[in-house]
Amino acid sequence: MTRIACFVEKYNFSNSMEAGALQSFKQTAEHLGHEFNFMFRSGLSEIPKYDAVFIRATTDPLYTAYVVSRTAWVLGLKVVDDPESIKVCANKIHQYKLFEKYNVPRIPTIFLNKEEFHHRQIEEIFELFGKPVVIKAPYTSFSKYVEKVSCETSFREVAKRFFRRSDYIVVQKFMPSHFDWRVGVLNGEVLYVCKYMMPKGKWKHGVKRRGKPSFIWGRTVTL
Template sequence: MKNIVVVNNPANWSLELPGVEVVSARSYLSDGLYSKMRRARVFNLCRSYKYQSNGYYVSLLAEARGHRPLPGIMAIEDIKSQTMVRFVSEELDKEIQKALKHIVSDDFTLSIYFGKNLAGRYDKLSRQLFMQFQAPLLRAQFVRLNDHWNLHAISPISANEIPQDHKPFVIEVARKYFEGRRLPGVKKDDTRFDLAILRSEKESFPPSDEKAIQKFIRAAENLDFYVEVIGKEDYGRLAEFDALFIRETTSVSHHTYRFARRAAAEGLVVMDDPESILKCTNKVYLAELLNRNGIAAPKTLIVSEDNSGRIEPEIGLPCILKQPDSSFSQGVVKAENRQQLKEMLVKLFNTSDLLIAQEFLPTDYDWRVGILNGEPLFVCKYYMARKHWQIYERSKDGKTYSGKAESLPVNEAPEAVLKTALHAANLIGNGLYGVDLKQVGGKVYVIEINDNPSIDSGFEDVILKDALYNKIMKEFLRRIEVKKSPNRN
């Protein structure tokens, strides 16, 4: 893949880099040679990325030509967005305070060259900012207010703005970047598409264990995907991929939702999409959705401080209280009596203005139906932890215990369970969902609809084995091909 550096005026470019073609913005925009070029990485070092400037159009046309621009259009919009600057400042707050704690003045400017700074002490912060904003040369401005540092602004550095005494360093880091073992976004020549799998090694209860992740990777590679496991620091690289598979517990107030939104805006196939995350992770929304569509659920009340007195007469005791964004049994409590109910409400209202109160339906197990694109994928029974009312039990010493899981063929699951699960999931979308249900007597109740359901080796894949991973990857492939089809409306 060809490396092209685009600048306003090549005469001002004094950095000699092997294997790199330096061209003017006007040439890149108007010369037919570049519009016909099939594969290229375009490093946009123009003076400005202002809307409708040459710098803006270089990245815009690079994307239209199927080239890989750095920065891409979304990254350019992020650089110009004060909202994004504030968000990144909050996200990187710990590292910002650590890196700048020795600075005496109340303002500081950090020059970032391909993720590096001349002073090694700023390398980690420089790398993180580079991954967030993804421009080759950046200037980050920080201000200190009330003894707390904040990122104030981020802007590109054009080629002719590099100080003379910085140029040897820039040449060195640029050379290493271009000649590295693998530049971000470089895939094998014989692969068709790029797939990113987002996960965190630090997560206590990830949706997929390491063995399952490896099975997803093998299934994708068998379909000619290049696959890379990425982390939260790779936000700025999303435009390098054709699809994003989120294998990290999602939440709206979390980087997973931001990744999903950015990927969708970049035109990637995303599983699960931001709308599904938004709907599934909020139990207030789900309660209203199920009620309005006549889907059976335990007696449920959306609770505020004003109507909390209705819980006992309408729902009864014991009852279940849930935070709107609870997951993996966290943020879900059981009130056995009036005193417990009062104490738990005080605690939960500290984190949310609305809660869910739900009828307690004791069962030995919950059904989980995995659904992909409106079709049942797997069926499991998740048994309650021993002598506990939930699947997971967290002890006071921090240990977690869970009940056993039993998988069975889809065609052996009760028809009412499958039908109800499909009805519920179809209200959300056509992504990958896990619908939790209880069966009491002859009636089936939907407990919740989960985006990004658990798929662990030895559990959900017991029946289909490798075919489970193949089906999901084939759906990614189908969606990408539809998106890239020239006949698509």
């Protein structure tokens, strides 16, 4: 029997589909003879008591999930996602440098630091990529800290907000798409491939509903 801790945050249970998926993970593990317990922030001191940690909270190097992953990894536990994968996959700059190294097709992209953040540089970006452009914070997931801008005023406003999170921001040519790819890799092998479809009439995932705290998500298509 393996003792498995599933690290979650309260928001993981706010969506009925996600809550149902979490219960399915638990039932499947127990059916196979394993112990499966949900772990919240208050239970991090319990990590050494487990054999493996499965992380379902957002895996961002700036979030608690990374601390959990790193702690489990140092203790020699099996952990998904592992800390090295989180650092690479959650960091847009690392990703694009790997794309470049292995000649993977990619959206035209530049990285901008605070010293390069001035009027002439913004003009050159619009001349190079056209309007609008997409600005991203390096550490982002599910379209958080991803904005589309069409003028210098909005560019400056978004960039200043994102520079509070990082010394660099990512600026890309806007290339509309009906979906994003998501590829799951386990132990160096592809586990699944799926498409995250954009919500109807939207250009990205996780668009906030007007006047409401909830978000709009597109459907998922498995391949």
